[in-house]
Amino acid sequence: MSNDMTRVLLTKRFSAQPQHLKTIRSEISNTLSAHGFNQDFQSDMVLAVDEACQNIIRHAYQFDDHGIIDLSLMLDHNELCIELIDFATTVDPDCCKPKECKDELTPGGLGTLIMNKVMDSVAYECPPPNGAGNKLVMRRKVEHSER
Amino acid sequence: MGYTTTENGDHTTIYLTGEVDLERSPLARKVLLETVEKGQHLIVDMSDVEYIDSSGVASLVEALQASKKKNLDFALQQVSEPALKVFRLARLEKVFEIR
Numbered sequence: 001m002s003n004d005m006t007r008v009l010l011t012k013r014f015s016a017q018p019q020h021l022k023t024i025r026s027e028i029s030n031t032l033s034a035h036g037f038n039q040d041f042q043s044d045m046v047l048a049v050d051e052a053c054q055n056i057i058r059h060a061y062q063f064d065d066h067g068i069i070d071l072s073l074m075l076d077h078n079e080l081c082i083e084l085i086d087f088a089t090t091v092d093p094d095c096c097k098p099k100e101c102k103d104e105l106t107p108g109g110l111g112t113l114i115m116n117k118v119m120d121s122v123a124y125e126c127p128p129p130n131g132a133g134n135k136l137v138m139r140r141k142v143e144h145s146e147r
Numbered sequence: 148m149g150y151t152t153t154e155n156g157d158h159t160t161i162y163l164t165g166e167v168d169l170e171r172s173p174l175a176r177k178v179l180l181e182t183v184e185k186g187q188h189l190i191v192d193m194s195d196v197e198y199i200d201s202s203g204v205a206s207l208v209e210a211l212q213a214s215k216k217k218n219l220d221f222a223l224q225q226v227s228e229p230a231l232k233v234f235r236l237a238r239l240e241k242v243f244e245i246r
Contacts, residue, residue, distance in 0.1 A: 018170035025168075025198070043229065047236075050200050054169050110201035110237050117236045 006081075009035055009073040016057050016067030016086065024071065025050055031073060041146040044118040045073075045082065051111035052084050052122075052136055060088035060134060078142045082119075088133040093124040150178055159187040160224075164195040167203030175203060179210035183221075189214060190246070194225035199233050211243065222246055 010031040014020050025046045032042045053069060061067030070085040115122050115138065125135040148171035149164045159182050167175050182189050189210065193199075207223070214221035222244040226234070234240040 018168070021168050021170060022166065043232070046198075047200065047233065050168065054200065054202060057169065110204060113238075114201055114233070114236045 006074050006076045009075055011072040014069045014071060016061050016069045017065060018057060021050055021053055024053055036147045038146055048115050048118045048138055049082060051115045052138065054111055056084065056086045060086045060091065080140050080142055082138040084136045085132045086134050090128060090133050093126050148175060157188055160190040160192055162192040166198040167196060168198065168200050169202045172202040172206045176206035176209060179206060180213055183210055183213045183217060183219060188220035191223050192225050193223055193227055193230050196227045196230045199230045204233060204237055204239065
């Protein structure tokens with residue numbers, strides 16, 4: 001996503017380790033707060049990014065301590081775009097779609113369900129950028145009341 | 148995330164505090180499951196839970212399932228707004244007994 005009207009709100013590299021998720025959440029929250037987004041919107045985006053990062057840590061890097069996540073937040077007119085790039089093995093792009101589950105207590109897939117509930121779209125960019133393993137792009141339209 | 152515990156006969160209340168995320172949810176899971184393993188009916192107080200994600204929710208679900216297998220009671224109390232929001236997103240607000 002890039003054009004003359006796109007504003008980059010945040011672009012940062014993080015270590016893909018569970019103990020760094022708190023820092024990532026703070027960065028998202030602080031960045032969105034600084035740009036006038038309300039608490040509800042902030043908490044939705046924090047949750048979506050946290051769940052996406054969890055998936056990267058668990059499934060892409062399988063808790064490898066050396067994994068890296070490149071995170072970007074961009075605002076294009078009234079749409080927030082969040083991009084997460086990792087450098088692990090490229091995954092099946094369908095794995096970020098929520099699976100229909102009749103039993104609420106069946107484990108697995110909660111994170112993907114939550115991401116798809118708070119974002120308008122969640123999808124892998126195929127193919128990923130050169131040198132990257134996966135690029136997840138999440139988008140959410142911003143209502144007037146959310147800023 | 149931190150926790151404190153009070154016991155009253157065969158009932159234990161665990162007070163979770165702070166952020167229950169991928170880093171901290173293994174501790175929550177351990178504490179909850181150990182309590183169920185001891186045969187205690189369990190109440191989880193979530194009034195001071197500032198943040199919970201799917202890994203934290205999964206720990207609660209696992210403890211609920213373990214309790215059911217042992218015919219033990221399991222309930223949440225004083226669930227904070229941030230936690231309730233995540234339960235609703237995960238469609239789990241009707242799965243837990245919430246007091």
